[in-house]
Amino acid sequence: MHALIEIEQGEITARDLGARLRLEKSSVSRMLRKLVASGELQESPGKGDGRVKMLSLTAAGKQRVAAIHDFARAQVIGALERLTPGQGQVVLEGMQLYTQALDITSGIPDRSLDIVQGYRPGIIARITDMHALYYSRESGFGQRFESVVASGLAEFCNRLENPGNAIWTARLGGQIVGSVVIDGQDMGENVAHLRWFILSDEARGGGVGKKLLDAALSFVDERDFTETHLWTFSGLHAARNLYETRNFVLAEERPGEQWGKEVLEQRFVRPRP
Numbered sequence: 001m002h003a004l005i006e007i008e009q010g011e012i013t014a015r016d017l018g019a020r021l022r023l024e025k026s027s028v029s030r031m032l033r034k035l036v037a038s039g040e041l042q043e044s045p046g047k048g049d050g051r052v053k054m055l056s057l058t059a060a061g062k063q064r065v066a067a068i069h070d071f072a073r074a075q076v077i078g079a080l081e082r083l084t085p086g087q088g089q090v091v092l093e094g095m096q097l098y099t100q101a102l103d104i105t106s107g108i109p110d111r112s113l114d115i116v117q118g119y120r121p122g123i124i125a126r127i128t129d130m131h132a133l134y135y136s137r138e139s140g141f142g143q144r145f146e147s148v149v150a151s152g153l154a155e156f157c158n159r160l161e162n163p164g165n166a167i168w169t170a171r172l173g174g175q176i177v178g179s180v181v182i183d184g185q186d187m188g189e190n191v192a193h194l195r196w197f198i199l200s201d202e203a204r205g206g207g208v209g210k211k212l213l214d215a216a217l218s219f220v221d222e223r224d225f226t227e228t229h230l231w232t233f234s235g236l237h238a239a240r241n242l243y244e245t246r247n248f249v250l251a252e253e254r255p256g257e258q259w260g261k262e263v264l265e266q267r268f269v270r271p272r273p
Contacts, residue, residue, distance in 0.1 A: 001068050003017060003031060005065060011054070011241070012054070014053060040060050041057060042056055113211070114171045115212060116171055117166055124153050127176070127198065130198045130199070131146070134200075134201075139261070141261060153181075153196060164182075165183055166216070166219050168181075168212055179212070180198075182194060182219055190226045194230040195230070197213065197216075209242060225272065230248065230268050231266070233264055235263075248270045249270070250268055251269040253265065253267075
């Protein structure tokens with residue numbers, strides 16, 4: 001039921017679904033096969049990459065989800081009708097506390113999210129660690145990639161006094177769970193370079209990436225950069241979808257081996273609004 005309700009929202013892949021449900025890839029694959037076989041789910045090629053399978057409900061799937069919503073709604077309405085106004089307020093406060101306790105975007109007791117601009121002790125090591133762990137698992141990158149990230153980030157932090165450069169970290173309970181950088185110098189010609197955009201596993205799927213990216217782009221627009229560029233590589237579909245919602249457009253593709261493994265590098269460009 002949870003899977004069907006998530007798929008109902010639209011624009012979701014198997015990987016996205018696994019992240020939202022906190023399930024391993026093999027478990028998601030088995031579940032999706034069963035839903036396709038039951039006629040409640042269909043898969044279609046992604047718009048930007050035919051290798052990506054987008055999930056959507058069939059007519060039977062939509063009927064099943066509608067029945068789930070109807071059943072749940074009837075249960076809630078029936079229960080609330082038996083409460084006095086004072087009891088309803090108690091339930092509301094309890095549900096708010098329960099929601100906070102169920103917040104699976106973080107295992108940290110203090111779940112307050114802060115987007116913090118500027119250098120803080122340990123920032124270089126933590127951002128490098130998030131990159132190394134994620135891209136080792138997802139893309140097979142190794143020591144060379146980690147070294148490139150660490151050295152490049154260290155060099156950038158030595159230039160933070162420049163008013164066109166900035167770094168942001170997302171913090172949950174005081175722990176860094178995401179980062180993004182605007183380098184206003186290295187590309188020249190009044191072009192902003194968006195770099196080192198990363199989230200840790202516990203922060204994925206909770207809107208943290210959107211808040212980080214929006215903070216960086218607000219900085220870009222305030223300083224009137226002509227364009228914003230970013231380099232990534234093919235296969236990072238969730239990130240690409242997020243970039244494209246912020247008006248980034250794919251401008252260039254080329255094979256590259258700078259990370260220690262050949263990938264199809266991609267350059268995205270966002271013009272000044």
